[in-house]
Amino acid sequence: MKFAISNNERSRVQVPTAREATMNPSDDVEVAVNVTTPRYVPQGVTLRARVSDQLFTAVTKAYNLTNLEHDPRARSVQVGRTLRIPDIVE
Helix, strand or coil: CCCCCCCCCCCCEECCHHHHHHCCCCCEEEEEEEECCCCCCCCCEEEEEEEECCEEEEEEEHHHHHHHHCCCCEEEEEECCCCCCCCCCC
């Protein structure tokens, strides 16, 4: 899925390229969100855990990433990466 955001250093939303290619708009995505206003949680974002008043982890729908890109109070949004469990050799 391609988003209407620019995945560059000026973009508020950073999506790992491999993750972007496999996301559907209705997918839940885990994000780390840094906001400019203490305790602010953007619309469409479900808070998971606070790191500080301006940094927290959350879940949102993939289609909401475009809204977060244009939210002036969202300083940055980092989409989580899917980690692979290494093969266990017995």
